[in-house]
Amino acid sequence: MLEKQTLDIEKTVVVGIITQNQPEEKLNEYLDELEFLTHTAGGNVVKRFSQKMDKPNPSTFVGTGKMEEIREYIIENKVGTVIFDDELSPSQQKNISKILNCKVLDRTNLILDIFAQRAETSYARTQVELAQCQYLLPRLSGMWTHLERQKGGIGMRGPGETEIETDRRIVRDRISLLKEKIKVIDKQMSIQRGNRGAMVRVALVGYTNVGKSTLMNAIGKSDVFVENKLFATLDTTVRKVVIKNLPFLLSDTVGFIRKLPTQLVESFKSTLDEVREADLLLHVVDISHPDFEDHIESVNNILRDIKSDNKPTIMVFNKIDAYKHLTIEHDDLITEKTKRHYTLDEWKSTWMNNVGDKNALFISATNKQNFEQFRETVYEAVRKIHTARFPYNNFLYPDYKDAEDKE
Incomplete structure (x- = not known):
């Protein structure tokens, strides 16, 4: 089932619905992400279809007229795959397949397929x-x-x-x-985690494709696979890192995503255990993404689901080198300035006020921009946890603020 194959680019269309809880702007964001997921899986989206509905059609997800429109398009353009943005019920998938006579996937199926390709x-x-x-x-x-x-x-x-x-x-x-x-492997991994001793554990968490693996490589001098695609890495990587004279364990975890399939949350339990057992979370955010606030909320929801939302957390806003805010054109019309027009300094001010100036960082992992501040902040947070855990051993870790890194 999971053998890797060289996939040809498949012509694909994507389908979503506009509802009271999912307005058109939000649907477009989801379809943008679905298109990126499709590209990651080896497909090329040639058309988007959407329909305004109170709720999905229980039989065919969209209405009969829209389904006929989709059918005519895929026949005329020889499209081989149709992907729906929400999870389809078994009966919906069966009915739609009969009508369209082509491969029918939903978001869950697509994410599972990407995970199958990426599993090493x-x-x-x-x-x-x-x-x-x-x-x-x-x-x-x-x-x-x-x-x-x-x-x-x-x-x-x-x-x-x-x-x-x-x-x-x-x-x-x-x-x-x-x-x-999995139960046997989980037991082995639990023993391995126990064998790491009482060292402070730091976990990188965040939305998929925000630069966690790049940051892991920059901090830990490791060689974690990095690619500008969703779910580039699935396996948890743990590295011993030393900042100044203080060692700690840093783990890179699988990226989260909106509408994460429940099957994956359950099957990746051990991977998520790295987050559950961490002493400190580095919540990495791609500030160059226009929807990064939604990404933060999605990650926080998953952290709540796995009961890890109360851990000490440092917000790390990555990719400041790629950040581009939208400018407002000066014309006869007065355009209201929204969050999409914020400058980086305005975002810094906003987030500094919300979470405190000691818990928000703005960096570029690729260019190592603001990296000294990042390392100093992480050092102080790890040292605080270490001091509380080993109060009798503090003389071993004095505060060498001017010392060079001993790595």
Whole structure:
């Protein structure tokens, strides 16, 4: 299921709906992200479709007229894949596939596919396969559409039912096997975490593609894979880092994303344990992204879900070298200045007021801009935790503010 393949670029269309809770502006943000996800998976989005609705159609997600419009477009333009921004129910996926007669995916399926492409280690592959099986199980009936021409009659209902039930049993058995395998690896990883001793643990958290791995490489002098695509790294990397004379453990975790599939949260439990067991979080934010405030909220929601939202946290606003604020054109019309027009200094002022000047940093991990301030702030935060943990050992770690790094 998880073998890597060289994928051809697939012509793709994406579909979303405008609702009271999801206005057009918000949908466009989600479709931008869905388009980036599609590009990461090896596809090329050639068209977007949207429809204003009170709620999704329980049968086909969008209305029949919009579905016919999509069908005509994919036939005329020879599109092979249609991706919906929200998770489709098994019946919706089955009905839409019948109408469009092409590959139909939803956001969850797309993210799982990217994770499958990106999984490098045996553990990551096991986690992703478990999530895929859990996603697949309720959708198996839709895989046997070739049996629907058997409309009934004596002896004609059995084979389809038997085949579906056999398949379900195989998938259930596979899920049980994968869960047991993960349980064994989780135990081994828990022992490994225990063997690290009482060193202070710092975890990099943040939205996907905000530069966590680049920052990890810059701080820890490690060689973590970096690419301008979503979910470039899935496996947690832990490195011992020394700032001045103070050692601590730094871990780079999988990036979060809006509408993160619940299957992945469950299967990546051990990866998220690195966050749960951390003493300090470095919440990395891509300030050059126009929707970075939404990204912060999405990460905070996931941290709340895994009960890690009360940990000491330093907000690290990365990519200040790429930040471009929108300017307001001076004309006869008076344009209201919104957050999208803030300068970097205005953002600094805003966030300094909100979270305190000792807990917000503005850096460029690529150019190592403001890196001395970053290292000093992290050093002070780690030292505070270390001092509380080893009060009898403080003489070993005096405050060498003017000392050179001993790495």
